[in-house]
Amino acid sequence: MPLNRLTSVLRQNLEALEQEGRRKGPEAVVVGVLPPEGARGPRYLLEGHGAKPFLRMNSNGYLGLASHPALKKAEEEAIERFGVGPGAVRFISGTYGTHVELERRLADFHAREAAMIFSSAYATVLSVVVPLTTAQTVLISDELNHNCIINAVRLARPLEKMVYKHLELGELEKALQKAVALGARRVLVLTDGVFSMRGSHAPLTEISALIHQYDAHFAENALLVVDDSHGVGAFGPTGRGTEEYTASQADILIGTLGKAFGVNGGYVVGPGDLIAYLRETSPMYVYSNPITPGEAAAAGAALQLLQSPEGQARLHHLQAMTQRFRQGLVSLGYESFPGAHPVVPLLLRDSALTHRLVRYLREHGVLATAILYPVVPRGEDSIRFQVSAEHTQADIDEVLAILQAFRQDGLGTP
Numbered sequence: 001m002p003l004n005r006l007t008s009v010l011r012q013n014l015e016a017l018e019q020e021g022r023r024k025g026p027e028a029v030v031v032g033v034l035p036p037e038g039a040r041g042p043r044y045l046l047e048g049h050g051a052k053p054f055l056r057m058n059s060n061g062y063l064g065l066a067s068h069p070a071l072k073k074a075e076e077e078a079i080e081r082f083g084v085g086p087g088a089v090r091f092i093s094g095t096y097g098t099h100v101e102l103e104r105r106l107a108d109f110h111a112r113e114a115a116m117i118f119s120s121a122y123a124t125v126l127s128v129v130v131p132l133t134t135a136q137t138v139l140i141s142d143e144l145n146h147n148c149i150i151n152a153v154r155l156a157r158p159l160e161k162m163v164y165k166h167l168e169l170g171e172l173e174k175a176l177q178k179a180v181a182l183g184a185r186r187v188l189v190l191t192d193g194v195f196s197m198r199g200s201h202a203p204l205t206e207i208s209a210l211i212h213q214y215d216a217h218f219a220e221n222a223l224l225v226v227d228d229s230h231g232v233g234a235f236g237p238t239g240r241g242t243e244e245y246t247a248s249q250a251d252i253l254i255g256t257l258g259k260a261f262g263v264n265g266g267y268v269v270g271p272g273d274l275i276a277y278l279r280e281t282s283p284m285y286v287y288s289n290p291i292t293p294g295e296a297a298a299a300g301a302a303l304q305l306l307q308s309p310e311g312q313a314r315l316h317h318l319q320a321m322t323q324r325f326r327q328g329l330v331s332l333g334y335e336s337f338p339g340a341h342p343v344v345p346l347l348l349r350d351s352a353l354t355h356r357l358v359r360y361l362r363e364h365g366v367l368a369t370a371i372l373y374p375v376v377p378r379g380e381d382s383i384r385f386q387v388s389a390e391h392t393q394a395d396i397d398e399v400l401a402i403l404q405a406f407r408q409d410g411l412g413t414p
Contacts, residue, residue, distance in 0.1 A: 020351075021351040021352065021355060021372060022351075022372055022373065022374075028046050028047075028367065029046060029047035029048075030044050030045065030046060030047075031045050031046065031047050032044070032045035033045070033067065034053055036390070036392075039392055039393075039394040040055075040392055040394055040395055040398075041055075041064075041388075041390045041391050041392045041395050042056075042064075042067075042390055043055060043365075044056050044367065052365065053365060054362075054365050054366065054367050055365055055366050055367065055391075055395055055398065055399065056367045056388075057361075057366055057367060057368045057385045057386060057387075057391075057399060058367050058368050058369040058384065058385070058386055059386055059388055060230070060258065060259035060260075060386065061259065061260070061262050061388055061390075062233060062234035062259060062260040062318060062342050062386070062387070062388055062389065063233055063234065063239075063260045063261070063262060063302075063306065063311070063314050063315065063318065063388070063389045064262070064314065064388045064389040064390030064391075065260075065261060065262030065263075065302050065305065065314075066262040066263075068262070068301075068302075068305065070301045070304075070305055071262060071263065071298040071301045071302055071305075072298070073301075074294075074297040074298050074300065074301035075294040075295065075297055075298040075301075076294070077297065078096075078098050078293045078294040078296070078297035078298075079293075079294045081293070082096050082098070082293040082294070083293070084292060084294065085289070085292055086289050086290050086291075086292055086293060088289065089285075089286065089287060089288060089289055089290075090285070090290055091279075091286060094289055094290055095290070096293040096296065097293075098293045098294075098296035098297040098300065099117060099290060099291075099293065099296045101296075101300055102117060102296045102297075102299055102300045102303075103115040103116060103117055103267070105300055105303050105304070106255075106267050106269055106303065107269055109240070109303055109307075110240065110243075110253060110255075110269045111249075112253070112269035112270055112271070113270070113271050113272040113275070114269070114270065114271070114272045114274075114275035114276070115267055115268065115269040115275065116267065116268055116275050116278060116279060116282075116285065117257070117265055117266070117267045117290060117291060117296065118265060118266045118267065118268075118282075118284055118285055118288075118290070118291075119264075119265060119266070119284065119288055119289065119290060119291060120256070120258065120264070120265060120266045121148065121227065121229045121254060121255065121256035121258065121265075121266030121267075122148040122266070123266060123284040123288065124254050124256075124266035124267060124268050124284075125146075125148040125149055125152050125227055125254055125266075126148065126151065126152045126155065126283075126284060127278070127282035127283055127284040127285055128152075128225065128252060128254060128268050128278060128282065129149070129152035129153065129155075129156055129188065129190065129225070130152060130155050130156050130283070131277070131278060131281035131282055131283075132186075132188060133156035133157065133158045133188070134158070134185070134186060135157065135158070135159060136159055136183075136184055136185035136186060136220075137156075137158045137159055137184065137185070137186040137187065137188065137220075138158055138159055138160045138161075138162065138175075138178075138179040138182065138184040138186070138187045138188075139153050139156060139158045139160070139161050139162070139187075139188050139190065140162045140163075140164065140172065140175045140176070140179070140187065140188070140189045140190065141153055141161075141162070141163050141164070141189075141190045141191070142163075142164060142166055142167065142190070142191045142192065142202070143163050143164065143165055143166050144166045144192070144195050144197070144198070144377075145190060145191060145192050145195075145227075146192055146195075146196055146227060146229075148227065149190050149191075149192070149227060152190075153190070159182060159184055160178070160179070160182055160184070162175040162178065162179075166195075167200075167202065167203065169203075169206055169207065169210055172189070172207065172210060173210055176189075176210070176211070176214040176222065177214075179214075179217075179218070179222075180214065180217045180218075184218060185218060185219045185220045186218055186219075186220035186221060186222075186223075187211075187214075187218055187221075187222035187223065188222075188223050188225050189207065189211055189222065189223065189224050189225065190225050190227075191204075191207065191224075191225075191226055191227075192226070192227050192228070192229075192230070193226045193227065193228030193229075193230070193231040193232075193235075193241055193242030193243070194228065194229075194230040194231040194235060194241075194242055194341050194343065195230075196229075196230050196343060196384075197343075197345065197371055197375060197376050197380075197382070197384060198337045198339070198343070198345060199337060199339045199341040199342070199343030199344055199345060200337050200338070200339045200341070201231065201235070201242045201245060201246070201339065201341065202226070202242065202246075203246060204224070204226065204242055204243060204246040204248040204250065205246045205247060205248040207224060208224050208248050208249070208250070211223070211224050221251075223251040223252060224250045224251045224252070225250065225251065225252045225254070226242065226243070226250035226252070226253050226254065227254045227255075228241040228242050228243070228250075228253060228254065228255055229254070229255055229256040229259060229266070230259060230341065230343060231243075231245070231255075231341070232255040232256070232259075232260060232261075233259065233260025233261050233302075233306060234259070234260040234315075234318065234341065234342055235340075235341055238306075238307075238312065238315070239260070239306050239311070239312075239315050241255070245340075251270065252268060252269075252270045252274065253268065253269050253270065254266065254267070254268050255267055255268075255269075257291070257295070257299040257302075260306075261299055261302040261303065261306075262298075262302055263291075263295050263298045263299040263302060264291055264295050264299075265290075265291035265295060265296075265299065314389040315389070317389050318342055318387065318388065318389040319340070321342075321387050321388075321389070321391050321392075321393070321395075321396055322340065322341070322342045322344065322387045323340075324393065324396050325344055325385065325387050325396050325399070325400070326339075326344055328396065328397075328400040329344065329346060329400070329403070332400065332403055332404055332407070333407075334346050334347075334403065335347040335348075335349075342386055342387035342388070343384060343385075343386055344384075344385045344386070344387060345371070345382040345383065345384050345385070346382055346383045346385060346403075347380060347381075347382045348381055348382060348383070349379050349380065349381055349382075350381055351370075351372050351373075351381045353381075354370045354371075354372065354381045354382065354383060355370055357383060357403075357406055358370045358383060360402070360406050361383075361399075361402060361406075364402045364405075366398075366399055366402060368383050368384075368385055369383065369384055370382075370383060371383065371384045385399075
């Protein structure tokens with residue numbers, strides 16, 4: 001059956017995105033990685049650019065572990081033992097020793113009773129929120145939460161859905177009061193730990209205290225659910241994320257293995273009964289394959305490495321490079337959101353200017369990504385720089401010099 005009428009409409013939609021400056025366009029294809037050399041960190045080779053090396057400033061791999069020998073060795077050994085794929089969903093025949101061991105380590109790392117892993121953090125959020133939502137549940141979400149939380153709320157069928165202004169605890173309290181008035185039995189307050197487009201974090205101590213004030217009004221509790229995918233491994237004194245940074249603990253914590261840990265997959269930690277219930281009811285756990293045994297082994301190696309002297313040294317270097325880059329942006333007169341996380345946005349507040357600077361950076365060998373509406377609110381067009389432990393002081397200074405030259409060349413105004 002021809003799709004000519006549909007494809008015509010889709011083409012028009014793509015053209016509209018192009019005209020609005022919101023089309024993402026072709027993806028950069030990495031075809032090689034050059035190891036660190038001298039004072040510089042790794043460089044990346046892209047399809048269509050020959051031998052030109054690129055400094056990557058748009059990776060979630062905050063600890064620079066994807067190519068670490070310990071992770072590669074762990075994955076290779078697990079592949080030799082178990083093969084390259086799980087073969088089925090876990091309750092049929094897809095659970096391996098590396099899955100169980102990783103879950104044990106994650107629970108211990110976060111001081112929880114139990115953990116379970118998923119194919120991605122996105123799948124984790126959907127498969128936690130939806131099964132825990134009943135017709136007597138109220139969902140309350142920060143307006144700048146990640147798309148995975150937004151879609152989890154859309155898919156769920158609660159008594160009521162509420163969105164509060166970003167980090168406005170007065171609005172959160174009004175939402176809790178409304179949930180009481182509605183007679184809700186259960187409340188889930190949903191927030192990112194680190195907001196991925198801003199690099200700012202949620203004040204979990206204050207949010208948790210506020211929820212606790214209203215908990216007794218709900219027969220099945222008011223719970224704080226935190227997706228700390230950008231925080232775990234990259235934030236806090238020992239890398240335990242926003243909980244550690246704010247000296248607090250969520251009721252349900254979701255994390256990822258695909259950012260700071262350098263592998264793939266997502267996970268949730270919490271009370272044993274909660275995890276047992278989710279194993280029976282989470283659709284993307286019950287009906288979808290887990291990460292491979294090799295990925296689980298590599299993630300376990302990353303977790304072990306983070307807690308070693310080498311891992312802590314990487315984390316401290318990451319923090320130092322983040323501070324150097326943040327201070328450098330400010331000294332050059334660029335605007336950014338305050339914070340201590342290695343996500344460092346450069347606000348330009350103009351889509352054309354943002355695209356122009358991204359092109360300029362690429363021309364000078366730096367990979368960075370434009371972040372535009374609707375990913376961020378209107379007027380917050382920005383470039384999301386992401387610092388990594390694989391960056392050296394020379395790397396950071398190189399990027400800052402290019403940003404300075406952009407303005408000196410007269411290109412830095414709308």
